Structure formats: structure tokens, C-alpha cells
Amino acid sequence: MKLIGSAFLGGALLVWTPTLALADEVSKNAKIKEIMQLTHSDRMLTQVFDQIKSTLKTQLNKMDGPAEVRQAQDEVQQKMMALIADRLSWDKVKPAFIKIYAETFTEGEIEGMLAFYKSSAGEAMLEKMPELIQKSMVISQQLMGDVMPEIQRIVEESKQKYNKKQ
Numbered sequence: 686m687k688l689i690g691s692a693f694l695g696g697a698l699l700v701w702t703p704t705l706a707l708a709d710e711v712s713k714n715a716k717i718k719e720i721m722q723l724t725h726s727d728r729m730l731t732q733v734f735d736q737i738k739s740t741l742k743t744q745l746n747k748m749d750g751p752a753e754v755r756q757a758q759d760e761v762q763q764k765m766m767a768l769i770a771d772r773l774s775w776d777k778v779k780p781a782f783i784k785i786y787a788e789t790f791t792e793g794e795i796e797g798m799l800a801f802y803k804s805s806a807g808e809a810m811l812e813k814m815p816e817l818i819q820k821s822m823v824i825s826q827q828l829m830g831d832v833m834p835e836i837q838r839i840v841e842e843s844k845q846k847y848n849k850k851q
Contacts, residue, residue, distance in 0.1 A: 709792065716795045717786045723802045724811060726782065727775040732815060734773070736822040738766050743826065747833060 721727075741762055748755065786795070801807040 710787070713787055713792045713795060714783055716792065716799060717783050720786070720795065720798055720802065721779070721782065723799070723807075724814075727779075729814070729818070730773070730775055730778065732818060734766075734770060736818075740822070740826055740829065741766070744829065744833060747830075748837065 742759075745755065745758055745762060748758070750758075790798070802811060
């Protein structure tokens with residue numbers, strides 16, 4: 686009788702354990718989704734994308750060259766940005782982000798992040814994050830502006846070197 690009881694208990698544990706693990710995963714993923722909603726991850730992705738687009742356009746406008754070359758570059762840039770916007774849309778990126786959060790953080794750590802984001806300090810951070818990102822992008826653009834003449838010099842040297850070989 687003990688053998689039958691042990692076998693039943695062992696079988697029940699084998700069936701029950703994956704169910705508990707799945708329930709834990711669902712709970713953890715729900716908390717991750719709540720973090721993403723609180724942090725406005727979808728809007729931040731859009732803002733970063735818009736800033737990249739703006740930076741590329743600014744740099745393109747600074748480049749010298751014939752109008753038709755600049756127009757061709759602009760068309761290529763628009764096609765690239767459309768492709769990137771499609772492939773990196775929030776709906777397509779979100780599952781991957783949920784997965785890396787789940788792999789990286791324990792459920793306890795996720796609960797701690799949720800508590801922080803719901804606190805006044807966390808709310809202030811979330812409210813001011815777009816401004817922080819905007820200011821950091823301005824600095825990045827300035828730094829890129831400082832580097833662009835050197836990049837243009839390198840491109841010109843490469844063109845000259847290539848043209849000599851032909």
C-alpha cells in the first residue's frame with residue numbers, strides 16, 4: 686500500500702511541478718509587462734528611433750555633394766528607417782524584451798523594480814526620463830558634429846585611394 690501511495694504522490698508531483706513553474710512564469714511575465722507599461726517602454730523606443738532619424742538627417746544635411754547624390758542618400762535613409770521602424774516596432778520587440786527581463790531578473794527583483802516605479806522617486810524618474818533622453822541626444826549630436834569633419838576626411842581619403850586604383 687505504501688508503494689502505491691508513494692507512486693501516486695510521485696506521479697502527482699511530476700504533473701504538478703511543471704504546472705507551478707508555468708504559473709510562476711505567467712506571474713513573472715505579467716509583472717514584467719507591468720514594468721514595461723509603467724516605464725512607457727513603447728514610447729521610449731519610439732523616441733530613440735525618432736532621435737536616430739533626426740541625427741541621421743542632420744548629418745546628411747551637413748555633407749557636401751551634388752544635389753542628386755544627397756537626394757539618393759536621403760532616399761536610401763528613408764528606406765532604411767522605414768525598414769528599421771517595421772522590424773523594430775514595439776509589437777515585434779516586446780516579446781524579446783519580456784524574455785530577456787525574465788532571464789535576467791528574478792521575480793523578487795522584478796517585484797522590487799515595480800515597487801520602485803510605483804514610488805514617488807520612481808514616478809519622478811519616469812516622468813523626467815524623456816527630458817533626460819532628449820538632453821543626452823543633444824549632447825550625442827554635438828559630439829557627432831565634432832567627429833563628422835574627421836569622418837568626412839576619412840571618407841574623402843578612401844575615395845581618393847579607390848579612384849587612384851581604377
